[in-house]
Amino acid sequence: MKKTILYKFSSVIFFTTALLAINSCQREAVQDLPDHNWQLVWSDEFEGAAGSAPDAKNWNFDIGNGISGWGNQELEYYTSRPQNISQNGSGNLVITAKSEVYNGSQFTSSRIKTKGLFKTTYGKVEARIKTPYGPGIWPAFWMIGADEDTNSWPNCGEIDIMELRGQTPNMINGTVHGPGYSGGASITKQYGLQNDRFDKDFHRFSVEWSPNQIDFFVDDYLYQWITPEKVTGKWVFDHDFYLILNLAVGGNYVGFPTSLTPFPQEMTVDYIRVYK
Numbered sequence: 001m002k003k004t005i006l007y008k009f010s011s012v013i014f015f016t017t018a019l020l021a022i023n024s025c026q027r028e029a030v031q032d033l034p035d036h037n038w039q040l041v042w043s044d045e046f047e048g049a050a051g052s053a054p055d056a057k058n059w060n061f062d063i064g065n066g067i068s069g070w071g072n073q074e075l076e077y078y079t080s081r082p083q084n085i086s087q088n089g090s091g092n093l094v095i096t097a098k099s100e101v102y103n104g105s106q107f108t109s110s111r112i113k114t115k116g117l118f119k120t121t122y123g124k125v126e127a128r129i130k131t132p133y134g135p136g137i138w139p140a141f142w143m144i145g146a147d148e149d150t151n152s153w154p155n156c157g158e159i160d161i162m163e164l165r166g167q168t169p170n171m172i173n174g175t176v177h178g179p180g181y182s183g184g185a186s187i188t189k190q191y192g193l194q195n196d197r198f199d200k201d202f203h204r205f206s207v208e209w210s211p212n213q214i215d216f217f218v219d220d221y222l223y224q225w226i227t228p229e230k231v232t233g234k235w236v237f238d239h240d241f242y243l244i245l246n247l248a249v250g251g252n253y254v255g256f257p258t259s260l261t262p263f264p265q266e267m268t269v270d271y272i273r274v275y276k
Contacts, residue, residue, distance in 0.1 A: 046269060050086075050087065060114075074248045076097060095247045096109070097247050097263065114244075118274075125143065126206035127161070127273075129268065131198040132166060133198075134265060136249060136256045139164050139267045141272075142158065143161070144158050144244060145239060153177070154181075157178050162218075172192075191221075
């Protein structure tokens, strides 16, 4: 996902490739990790009343459709309406994608960000999320360089902590984008659940980010680590980034909804926490 033009797109991942990715990620997570004494520095536990908007001290909204600037050929119109985003009164934030005609778009959803409100360099960034599913459904939890207004993408950097193609609900991707390795050339890896799906229950998605390494985890399982030697261009992950949550419909990363895509779809977020 991204805010200006042509952000995340990738070739179609075939079923056989997905199976190989599952086996690969299970074998490779063998790196020794340093001990950390993490200290919580920012969080949102989404403890607001049922129907309430996300806390305005933490989040602001992107409003509009793909023409407004986030590219990817997405089909939704992002709103701040409670029909598309609200706290549920049980400690969760729910982003809802709906099939409805709205301001010229065929679908609605929501996208929120901490831009101008919170940013961080290094540390551990984690969310506990239950994803939606179905062809053309694209949930994501990610970060963009806070200097994007003066240092345009991909030079500002992008860290995708979790994004999922709804047609493969047992697979997520962790990805970085930067100059020389953006869009379809991004540095990415899949993590797959065996005999389970990410829409069936909550899972924890996180990165542990240091000056020369970004480690990607699902439920504390390390499945990818990226270092300056692994990127095919300049390392651009040594400055502040802000957080983004969104649920897209359609686009060049996932394709388009089909008759097999049920609506509405919900992305349910239990918490987001940032540690130093």
